[in-house]
Amino acid sequence: MTFEPESLGRSRSDLAEALRSERRRAGLTQTRLAQRCNMSQTKISNIESGKLTPAIIDVELILEAIETDSLVAAKILSLARTANTEWQDDWASQRRGLDKKQNDLGRLEAVTTEFRFFLPTMITGLLATPDYVRASLARNSGDVSKVVAKKLERQRILTDPAKFFTFLLTEQAVRWPLASPVEMAMQLDRLASVSRIPNVRLGVIPLGAVGPICETPLSVFTVYDRRLVQIETHTGALILRDHRDVKAYREDFERYESHSVFGDQCRELLYGWAHLFRS
Numbered sequence: 001m002t003f004e005p006e007s008l009g010r011s012r013s014d015l016a017e018a019l020r021s022e023r024r025r026a027g028l029t030q031t032r033l034a035q036r037c038n039m040s041q042t043k044i045s046n047i048e049s050g051k052l053t054p055a056i057i058d059v060e061l062i063l064e065a066i067e068t069d070s071l072v073a074a075k076i077l078s079l080a081r082t083a084n085t086e087w088q089d090d091w092a093s094q095r096r097g098l099d100k101k102q103n104d105l106g107r108l109e110a111v112t113t114e115f116r117f118f119l120p121t122m123i124t125g126l127l128a129t130p131d132y133v134r135a136s137l138a139r140n141s142g143d144v145s146k147v148v149a150k151k152l153e154r155q156r157i158l159t160d161p162a163k164f165f166t167f168l169l170t171e172q173a174v175r176w177p178l179a180s181p182v183e184m185a186m187q188l189d190r191l192a193s194v195s196r197i198p199n200v201r202l203g204v205i206p207l208g209a210v211g212p213i214c215e216t217p218l219s220v221f222t223v224y225d226r227r228l229v230q231i232e233t234h235t236g237a238l239i240l241r242d243h244r245d246v247k248a249y250r251e252d253f254e255r256y257e258s259h260s261v262f263g264d265q266c267r268e269l270l271y272g273w274a275h276l277f278r279s
Helices: 005-025 030-037 041-049 056-065 070-083 090-096 098-110 130-136 145-159 171-175 181-194 243-257 263-278
Strands: 085-089 114-119 164-170 200-205 220-224 228-232 236-240
Touching: 005 041, 005 056, 005 070, 030 041, 030 056, 041 056, 056 070, 056 243, 070 085, 098 145, 114 243, 130 145, 130 181, 164 171, 164 243, 171 181, 171 200, 171 263, 181 200, 181 263, 200 263, 220 243, 228 243, 236 243
Parallel strands: 114 164, 164 200
Antiparallel strands: 085 236, 114 220, 220 228, 228 236
């Protein structure tokens, strides 16, 4: 499937209209359709008005309940897949204010229980030292002090015992000299320290472990529960909510995880690389 980012909002309204038209064609009221789908009438109403973007599985249930023709169903499911895709470009984020994006991430993290971070290129903000955060924002113009403060503030979530984190970093991401040697050494010490938090699993994929896992491109992604996956690019982030996409990325994560080292073995690598930076 291909799409234009500017078409995503239109797809949501088109989906709402298509589902509403199909229900009426079938001669069903919202209440009757809700009963057939085991949903509330309010949910059906919100879907048909465009207030709520339905998950793919919800659309499948609705189409089955109203016995939609297979060709029409395929077109509506295509709309649903596009409607469950979101593009967040960096230029828009910069115009809006990068600190606002940190607020958005904070709200998403607040409602998530299980986090899976795959980090093949650099260290994420939740694990970063202040110096590393500032270095990562070097290409952004203007005052980034608010962004740095909010990134560091978000790190408090790591100590929430109700949440569980798994971070997988490639050796390249860990050792990439984004900051000065001394600052990089401190950053690696920080990773080793975070790895001791009870609800955090931090693993490293050594270069010597690469093999079949590289059959697919390595991209930065984060899986939030089974709700959504965020894939980061150089110019923005793609948000996927289709349960099939989330499942595929969870499976990718498990493959990478099987090639990672954790615990004392991981910390031994981190301390060794930190020593190299210091020397």
